[in-house]
Amino acid sequence: MSALLTLSGLSITARLADGELRLLDDVDLEIRRGQIVGVVGESGSGKTTLARAVVGLLDRNVRVDQGTIAVAGEQVVAPGVDRTGRVRGSAVGMVFQDASRSLNPLLKVRTQLAEVLRRHVRDITRAEVERRSVEVLAQMRIDDPGRVLASYPHQLSGGLRQRVAIGLAVVTRPALVIADECTTALDVTTQTKVVDLFRTLVDELGIGLLFVTHDLMLASDLCDRIAVMSGGRVVEQGDALTVLDHPQQEYTRRLLAAIPSWS
Numbered sequence: 517m518s519a520l521l522t523l524s525g526l527s528i529t530a531r532l533a534d535g536e537l538r539l540l541d542d543v544d545l546e547i548r549r550g551q552i553v554g555v556v557g558e559s560g561s562g563k564t565t566l567a568r569a570v571v572g573l574l575d576r577n578v579r580v581d582q583g584t585i586a587v588a589g590e591q592v593v594a595p596g597v598d599r600t601g602r603v604r605g606s607a608v609g610m611v612f613q614d615a616s617r618s619l620n621p622l623l624k625v626r627t628q629l630a631e632v633l634r635r636h637v638r639d640i641t642r643a644e645v646e647r648r649s650v651e652v653l654a655q656m657r658i659d660d661p662g663r664v665l666a667s668y669p670h671q672l673s674g675g676l677r678q679r680v681a682i683g684l685a686v687v688t689r690p691a692l693v694i695a696d697e698c699t700t701a702l703d704v705t706t707q708t709k710v711v712d713l714f715r716t717l718v719d720e721l722g723i724g725l726l727f728v729t730h731d732l733m734l735a736s737d738l739c740d741r742i743a744v745m746s747g748g749r750v751v752e753q754g755d756a757l758t759v760l761d762h763p764q765q766e767y768t769r770r771l772l773a774a775i776p777s778w779s
């Protein structure tokens with residue numbers, strides 16, 4: 517089976533006033549259907565750059581110098597090429613750290629889901645918009661979709677807001693979801709619920725998930741595979757349990773040693 521996402525030798529550089537800074541260096545990564553791949557590493561290791569490159573949200577001073585990104589076999593990024601607009605929102609959904617970046621504070625949840633559906637599903641009827649909106653909230657394990665659809669984001673709890681944000685990312689039924697530190701702002705109980713929700717979604721819908729986190733414990737709970745990043749490079753990757761139980765790299769060992777409860 518072909519991969520949903522393939523990064524091959526991806527190198528990305530930022531232009532600065534006084535020179536250049538390599539943000540990603542020769543990164544290889546693959547995600548298959550039904551697979552959760554965790555990208556872990558300390559702050560500044562390049563995790564967000566990697567996630568944003570896949571959806572074409574790199575800063576203006578940042579460019580791809582080498583390598584490619586393919587989504588479901590179609591090359592969307594190469595040096596001087598950015599076709600991510602074709603897959604963003606349809607084949608690839610994105611969930612940010614802060615639900616307020618995914619949600620518009622001025623619009624009710626119903627309107628936001630309807631806007632996304634109308635943008636991506638041609639000739640969708642009003643009845644179908646409503647049906648799929650209720651359906652996706654049910655998939656997000658939201659008990660009272662009617663109330664949530666009629667609410668503005670600020671009327672919902674943080675955990676509920678993040679579940680709505682995930683719903684917005686998957687309502688168009690993308691094959692791949694990119695989640696960047698999307699549980700970091702949540703308390704531990706809510707975090708667990710969101711992580712359980714992701715596992716269920718991946719298993720039920722057969723999507724692939726790229727889960728960016730600085731939290732190795734969380735990654736070990738959720739992910740099938742883990743890629744450890746440092747200084748813009750993937751220094752180690754493989755099956756999650758193998759990477760965490762038998763780290764090959766000193767850097768990974770140090771990350772694990774920094775977790776008080778890890779033994």
Ligand SMILES: Nc1ncnc2c1ncn2[C@@H]1O[C@H](COP(=O)(O)OP(=O)(O)OP(=O)(O)O)[C@@H](O)[C@H]1O
Pocket residue numbers: 530531532537539557558559560561562563564565566575576577578730
């Ligand atoms: N547009 C940019 N211009 C210059 N430097 C940048 C730019 N974007 C990112 N960087 C730098 O690239 C490095 C990697 O940043 P990135 O946000 O990808 O790391 P990260 O692992 O996601 O960190 P964090 O967990 O703190 O978000 C950092 O040193 C950051 O300051």
